[in-house]
Amino acid sequence: MKVIYTRNFPPGNFHGINLFGFIFASRRWGVMLPHELRHELIHTMQQVEMGFVGFYVWYGVEWLVRWVQYRFDSERAYFAISLEREAYAHEREEGYPKRRRHYAFLHELRKPKKRVGGGKPSKQT
Numbered sequence: 001m002k003v004i005y006t007r008n009f010p011p012g013n014f015h016g017i018n019l020f021g022f023i024f025a026s027r028r029w030g031v032m033l034p035h036e037l038r039h040e041l042i043h044t045m046q047q048v049e050m051g052f053v054g055f056y057v058w059y060g061v062e063w064l065v066r067w068v069q070y071r072f073d074s075e076r077a078y079f080a081i082s083l084e085r086e087a088y089a090h091e092r093e094e095g096y097p098k099r100r101r102h103y104a105f106l107h108e109l110r111k112p113k114k115r116v117g118g119g120k121p122s123k124q125t
């Protein structure tokens, strides 16, 4: 997994973004930590099993549905996306990528709503 550090991309509160398996991280937030790298690795695994384009289509559609569901609260919509919920729920488990099952994010669709993590986690896509 290749991490490309940039000056200001991704913008805003996003620390990193995974585009087709390449991680772009803004230097403003420092070097990516192990759990952040694992978060992105989980997204790369999701992308591979969904044929990359399928990942972005699913991501966009689910964000839109959640955005409406949560009355246009974009941050809440982001954390509710099943792909993000899986990544945040398991980013601190070292062995997770090896034992992860295909399409594990689908299980997140069935779980009751909850905000992942304590406080305000750094955003990653």
Ligand SMILES: [Zn+2]
Pocket: 039, 043, 083, 084, 087, 124, 125
């Ligand atoms: Zn993410």
